[in-house]
Amino acid sequence: MSELSQAMADLREDDIKAAIKEKCSAGVSGAEILGECQAGLAEVGERFEKGEYFISELMYAGEIMKDIMKDIGPLLGDSAGDAGDKQPVVMGTVKGDIHDIGKDVVTLMLRGAGYAVVDLGVDVPAAKFAEAVEEHNPIMVGMSVFLTTCCKAIEQTVEAIKSTGLRDKLSIMIGGAAASDFVAQRTGCDCYGATAVDAVTLTEGVAGT
Ligand code: B12
Missing domain, CATH: 3.40.50.280 (Cobalamin-binding domain)
Incomplete structure (x- = not known):
C-alpha cells in the first residue's frame, strides 16, 4: 500500500493532505491520486467490517475524502462545468x-x-x-x-x-x-x-x- 493509501487507511488527515500536496507538485495525475485514496478507503471499510473502526470513522473518512476532492477535482478535468455538449x-x-x-x-x-x-x-x-x-x-x-x-x-x-x-x-x-x-x-x-x-x-x- 502506498504512503498516501496507508495515511488514508489510518485516517491521518494532515499526512494525507501533505502527501497529496507533494504529488500535485510532482505532477502526478488526479486519477492516480484518486486511486490511492480509494485503496485507503477500501481498507477503512475492511477495518469497519472487522470491528476495528466504527461508524464515526466511516463518517470521518467520508469527510476527509469530500474535503480533498476540492483539490483533486480540478485535476480530474472538470472543465466542462455542469453540461457538456x-x-x-x-x-x-x-x-x-x-x-x-x-x-x-x-x-x-x-x-x-x-x-x-x-x-x-x-x-x-x-x-x-x-x-x-x-x-x-x-x-x-x-x-x-x-x-x-x-x-x-x-x-x-x-x-x-x-x-x-x-x-x-x-x-x-x-x-x-x-x-x-x-x-x-x-x-x-x-x-x-x-x-x-x-x-x-x-x-x-x-x-x-
Ligand atoms: C465513506 C463511507 C461511508 C460514508 C459515506 C459518505 C458519503 N458522503 O458518501 C457514510 C459514513 C455515510 C457511510 C455509511 C454507511 N456505510 Co459506508 N462506506 C464508506 C467507505 C469507507 C468509502 C466509500 C467512498 O467514498 N470511497 C471513495 C470513492 C472515491 O470510491 P468509490 O466509492 O469506490 O467510487 C469509485 C468506484 O467505485 C467507481 N464508481 C462509483 N460509482 C460508480 C458508478 C458507475 C456507473 C461506475 C462505472 C463506476 C462507479 O468510481 C469511483 C471513483 O473511481 C466504503 C468502503 C468502500 N470499499 O467503498 C464503505 C462501505 C460502502 N459502507 C458500508 C456500510 C455497511 C455502510 C453503512 C450501512 C454503515 C452503517 N452501519 O450505518 C452505512 C449505509 C448508509 C446508507 N444507507 O447508504 C459497507 C458496505 C458493505 C456491503 N457489502 O454492503 C462498505 C463497503 C464498508 C465495508 N467494507 O463494510 N459509509
Missing part, C-alpha cells in the same frame, strides 16, 4: 443507498469528458431513473451501488427503465463497492466499471467517440 448520461446512487462520493467523482469525470450528466443524487427510486430516461433520452444510465442489500434496487431500476420502452436505446452501467460483472449480469445491466475512468471508457464505447 456530448450526449446525456443519467447518473444516480440507487434507492436505499446514500453514498455519494464515488458517484460524484464519476459525474465529475464524465462532465470533464464533455458529457451532459443529469445527476439524480442519492437514494434514487427506480421511477425517478425512468422519468429521467424519458425526459433526457440518455445514451447511458449509470447506477452507483455500495450496499449489497441494495442490489435488488438495480434490478427494479432496470425494470422501470424497460417499462419506458427505451431500454434498447441506451446502455446501463453500474459501479461502487457492491457492484461487479456478476451483479451487472444478474440484474440485467450491460456493464460494470471499477473506477470513474472505466465509467468514461464505457460511455465512450457506447457513444462511439
Whole structure:
C-alpha cells in the first residue's frame, strides 16, 4: 500500500493532505491520486467490517475524502462545468443507498469528458431513473451501488427503465463497492466499471467517440 493509501487507511488527515500536496507538485495525475485514496478507503471499510473502526470513522473518512476532492477535482478535468455538449448520461446512487462520493467523482469525470450528466443524487427510486430516461433520452444510465442489500434496487431500476420502452436505446452501467460483472449480469445491466475512468471508457464505447 502506498504512503498516501496507508495515511488514508489510518485516517491521518494532515499526512494525507501533505502527501497529496507533494504529488500535485510532482505532477502526478488526479486519477492516480484518486486511486490511492480509494485503496485507503477500501481498507477503512475492511477495518469497519472487522470491528476495528466504527461508524464515526466511516463518517470521518467520508469527510476527509469530500474535503480533498476540492483539490483533486480540478485535476480530474472538470472543465466542462455542469453540461457538456456530448450526449446525456443519467447518473444516480440507487434507492436505499446514500453514498455519494464515488458517484460524484464519476459525474465529475464524465462532465470533464464533455458529457451532459443529469445527476439524480442519492437514494434514487427506480421511477425517478425512468422519468429521467424519458425526459433526457440518455445514451447511458449509470447506477452507483455500495450496499449489497441494495442490489435488488438495480434490478427494479432496470425494470422501470424497460417499462419506458427505451431500454434498447441506451446502455446501463453500474459501479461502487457492491457492484461487479456478476451483479451487472444478474440484474440485467450491460456493464460494470471499477473506477470513474472505466465509467468514461464505457460511455465512450457506447457513444462511439
Ligand atoms: C465513506 C463511507 C461511508 C460514508 C459515506 C459518505 C458519503 N458522503 O458518501 C457514510 C459514513 C455515510 C457511510 C455509511 C454507511 N456505510 Co459506508 N462506506 C464508506 C467507505 C469507507 C468509502 C466509500 C467512498 O467514498 N470511497 C471513495 C470513492 C472515491 O470510491 P468509490 O466509492 O469506490 O467510487 C469509485 C468506484 O467505485 C467507481 N464508481 C462509483 N460509482 C460508480 C458508478 C458507475 C456507473 C461506475 C462505472 C463506476 C462507479 O468510481 C469511483 C471513483 O473511481 C466504503 C468502503 C468502500 N470499499 O467503498 C464503505 C462501505 C460502502 N459502507 C458500508 C456500510 C455497511 C455502510 C453503512 C450501512 C454503515 C452503517 N452501519 O450505518 C452505512 C449505509 C448508509 C446508507 N444507507 O447508504 C459497507 C458496505 C458493505 C456491503 N457489502 O454492503 C462498505 C463497503 C464498508 C465495508 N467494507 O463494510 N459509509
